[in-house]
Amino acid sequence: MNLVVIGSGPGGYVAALKAAQLGAAVTVVEREEVGGTCLNWGCIPTKALIASAEALAQARRLADFGINVNGSLAADLPAIMERKNKIVATQIKGIRALFKSWNISLLSGHASLLDSKTVEVSRSEGTQELLRADRVIIATGSRPAELPMFPFDGAKILSSNDAVNLSELPASFIIIGAGVIGCEFAFILRELGADVTIVEAMPRAVLSEDAEIAEILEKELKKRKIKLITSAKVTGVATTESSVEVVLDGDRKLAAEKVLVSVGRSYNTEHLGLESLGIARGPRGEILVNEKMETSVSGIYAVGDVIGGMLLAHVASKEGIVAAKNACGISAAIDYRVVPAGIFTAPEIGSVGLREHQAQKQGIPYTVGRFPMRGLGKAHAMGEIAGLFKIIAHAETDHILGVHIIGPHASDLIHEGALALQAGITAQALAAMIHAHPTLSEGIMEAAEDIRGTAIHLPKKN
């Protein structure tokens, strides 16, 4: 079976590897670099930058830990970027090596479907190549959404792709959009020394998260003197030689050296031949698929950001595995019931399952257990006491419906909650499990116990 995978982000490259493991002859077509947005512009480079920002933050408060340093601290942006680039390059090599070990051929160029069995690849040198395919998996991903009012110019109006490659740190930044990307960059840029203002059209930051968690994040933004302006619509942007002026709601004006626009993602569906093949699309242009990742055209599958939905690397990878299996004749269906996710702000956010507002909206009877990060000895020892564990359980069955954590290592801690959801256990079962001391994971045990109001390290409730 000949499989062509278009795109090599976390959806495409994982699909390619799974299909190769299952015996398919796989060709991957990639017009940029393997790894997609995740590896080249998103998850990995931003985490490398965050690691530098955190190192700086830690160094700034070494005295709190009883460490005296002489001399000054300075962020060396070119060195930070070089470190980031090295990390990305290592990961790229890793994917290429995996491809090689599974005999996957990697073709550089832009792919488009001529028919359901033929993929035309336009190589960078201007030549065309035709690939015969029994099956095709489209994994072309997404890119930063551009607002028609102020297109990216790469100099003053930046996309997140530009921001991961800053060559110098501007004195001030306005970030449009307080979603995941906007908030992560806000902490990075602020820690490195820029003045940061975030402007958000909605009433709060990270709208997809539980409101209580978002509220704590907003307080942490404030602690770091990052200004957040919510419920404000950007109505104009004008660039001058040295700065950018952003107009809010028609009258209020803000100015900064640069603007980062992080208002969502656009799907990469252009010049793929989707129209001529009649592949069905949704209202925002996303490719429509069923639970087997099949598009409306037989033999053509689609996975990852290009099908819309959650736009998470790990979801794309799981979709890639499902598509690869189905393409190889093994029936598989995607299951979105348990999807943990991390936001890499300071502190981090980890979440899985229902948010409280969702439980409310769905009319599910629920109870909430909470435990503050500052209730943990380990958090004090680490010097990171801001944060909260929050568990939502069904009021009648006690089954865990959602787990939300803000605090150090929340993106790792959340997986205990994800396992609890996947296994369908109750809050009492989670609370009954012995948790090692001293760890941050104890907070999950305490929050689960707090559902009955009997957390050991919380005072009696009135």
Added chain:
Amino acid sequence: MNPEDLKYHKEHAWVRVSGKKATMGITDYAQEALGDIVYIDLPESDIHVEAGTEMSEIESTKTSSPVIAPVSGTIVSVNEKLADNPEIINDDPYGKGWIAVIEIDDPAELDELMDASDYEQHIEENK
């Protein structure tokens, strides 16, 4: 221990009145109960606060707790020094640890506040 010249709100805030202006902060009892203060979410100038409602929030290593406005009025000044050094409140709750100055809406409201000895009794009763 609680200065005689101040007036006290039962939610552990104090005011020092001078004309129409009331400087306010949290009491020694409150700072002691909170423990080491690590952050205060300072109110903004020009906002209006209602007596008995939350006007700010304090975080300590133990807990986070609202600061209750002792009188109604408009905030005319805020102790910006607390932004970077909130522990001043622990060190000097009635002096350098003041939080804000409120321009009082209605001086009659001051009559509802306690004097030092009543406040001390109030603490004893609620222990």
